Amino acid sequence: MPYIIQTNKLTKSIGGRQLVTDISLHVKKGEIYGFLGPNGAGKTTVMKMITNLWKPTEGTVEIMGEQLRNDSYGILKRMGSIIEFPVFYEGLSGEDNLKLHCEYMGFYQKGSVENSLKLLDLTEAAKKPVKEYSLGMKQRLGIARAILSGPELLVLDEPTNGLDPAGMKQIRELLRRLKEENETTIFISSHMLSEIENIADTVGVISRGRMQREVSMKDIAEKNLAFIEISVNDVKRAAYILADRMNLQNFKVLDEHKIRVYDLSVPAGELSKALTLGKIEVEAIGRQSESLEDYFMKVTEGGR
Amino acid sequence: MDLFKLIKLEYRKNNIGKYVRNAVILALLLAAFIFALAFLGIANDPDGKLDAAPGNNVLSAPVEMFTSMVFLIFTSVMLSTFIVSAYKNKTMILMFSYPIKRQKILASQMLAVWIFNFAALTLTKLIIYLCAAAVAHFREPSFLLDYNIGSVSFYVQMILKSAVIVSMSFIALFIGLAMKSSKATIVSSFLLVFLTQANVGDYTMADSAVLPVVLIVVSLGFAFLSVCSAEKKDLI
Numbered sequence: 380m381p382y383i384i385q386t387n388k389l390t391k392s393i394g395g396r397q398l399v400t401d402i403s404l405h406v407k408k409g410e411i412y413g414f415l416g417p418n419g420a421g422k423t424t425v426m427k428m429i430t431n432l433w434k435p436t437e438g439t440v441e442i443m444g445e446q447l448r449n450d451s452y453g454i455l456k457r458m459g460s461i462i463e464f465p466v467f468y469e470g471l472s473g474e475d476n477l478k479l480h481c482e483y484m485g486f487y488q489k490g491s492v493e494n495s496l497k498l499l500d501l502t503e504a505a506k507k508p509v510k511e512y513s514l515g516m517k518q519r520l521g522i523a524r525a526i527l528s529g530p531e532l533l534v535l536d537e538p539t540n541g542l543d544p545a546g547m548k549q550i551r552e553l554l555r556r557l558k559e560e561n562e563t564t565i566f567i568s569s570h571m572l573s574e575i576e577n578i579a580d581t582v583g584v585i586s587r588g589r590m591q592r593e594v595s596m597k598d599i600a601e602k603n604l605a606f607i608e609i610s611v612n613d614v615k616r617a618a619y620i621l622a623d624r625m626n627l628q629n630f631k632v633l634d635e636h637k638i639r640v641y642d643l644s645v646p647a648g649e650l651s652k653a654l655t656l657g658k659i660e661v662e663a664i665g666r667q668s669e670s671l672e673d674y675f676m677k678v679t680e681g682g683r
Numbered sequence: 684m685d686l687f688k689l690i691k692l693e694y695r696k697n698n699i700g701k702y703v704r705n706a707v708i709l710a711l712l713l714a715a716f717i718f719a720l721a722f723l724g725i726a727n728d729p730d731g732k733l734d735a736a737p738g739n740n741v742l743s744a745p746v747e748m749f750t751s752m753v754f755l756i757f758t759s760v761m762l763s764t765f766i767v768s769a770y771k772n773k774t775m776i777l778m779f780s781y782p783i784k785r786q787k788i789l790a791s792q793m794l795a796v797w798i799f800n801f802a803a804l805t806l807t808k809l810i811i812y813l814c815a816a817a818v819a820h821f822r823e824p825s826f827l828l829d830y831n832i833g834s835v836s837f838y839v840q841m842i843l844k845s846a847v848i849v850s851m852s853f854i855a856l857f858i859g860l861a862m863k864s865s866k867a868t869i870v871s872s873f874l875l876v877f878l879t880q881a882n883v884g885d886y887t888m889a890d891s892a893v894l895p896v897v898l899i900v901v902s903l904g905f906a907f908l909s910v911c912s913a914e915k916k917d918l919i
Contacts, residue, residue: 393917421895427917427918432776432780432917432918433917434915434917449914449915453782455781455782462776462780466776466777467777468774471696473696482688482692483692483778483783485782556875682723
């Protein structure tokens, strides 16, 4: 079973309007997959199809090796989800809502409700009716419910909406722990990179209903972001030396003094030596990195 | 998961105690009203004679009419909170994310309401009929007591009529679901009441045996269709 979630050219249109087009994404077992995109890009649409609430117009969804069909119900037992925003029976207490969830999931493990409430700091509010909860508390109760039955796959649609920074951090820690301790696969959407960059193993970027890129965070850090910036007195000649004598292609002339080399196979010392040998004054040289934010802005802009 | 358990969970979720209380209040009000009609003469003309349409001077006429009216509307109100609101406030998204066939979920919600109201309507009528028969020993009723509490056919008829009335509310449910509106559900139930219970002059459809049968066939047909299509349709 190569992927826990795999979609193949997933397309959804409603009333002639195409919401998402040709979405192919791949979520590996036991990873946290950040599904990133601006509001209205189609994240929720994709998540609804992954949880079988919506049926694709074209394309297919495979969950844990099983292609979703109209009657794929069994697979839902192994998933926990929040789609759009968590909904509850508002008149019932938080605890009763979780107990109902256990009944419907067919999950009876003593202490699981209490444990889940404790994990999300809701023990004190457990007996209060949900209609008295704040937005942040509802969001936490939603997460408590999603993780309650120990699912193999969590599908969380913007789960930190309405939480304060401390709350967000707490959720991130929790998700990381679920991944490490229970090997839960987590598919989490967000419109803010900063929210998921620290926990995601892979990031899929969607913009205007199309998948822009799917990259592993490790790869970004290693390949795309880091560069060596060199300040010289004569960029033209320096560029000539880099291209001709050192056989480098992956560099960019920034302005009249600066060059960025993205090919990190050549150590900075060697670059400096080669340039000096070519009678070029190297004023400064150093390894730097572009911020992830810039990188993703570039990727999402690319879709426009 | 078995259907019976799903029905029980529906009751738990929707706070059935509230409905039990309301149904009891309605039953008491209905009983008091029928008692006033039959024994206190509030439907009588000043000369003391009953003012009723021909053929309606029997006690079963007002009992059937008023209990049916009230419980048809009550059933629709319950259907709208159990099902129509579940679509509107998106708890249906939650229900459809469980490993349970969608058809089964819908069927359990409809059955939960049906069973409750069938029981409530039948009990209400039973109590009213039995009380009226008992009181008639001591006091002359304005209406003819046209039933025999000793005969089986009386009970069979009462049960069948209750089933027809409660099932009819499914028509209101489908109108409400189609329009995604709780109000439409309840307004439709009023229209059903007028259609089936009201009389224009001496003309009424309440006694027609064909109309309820047609309505039941139509409503069960709709029920079947909408339950079956739930699996293929997007949940919006």
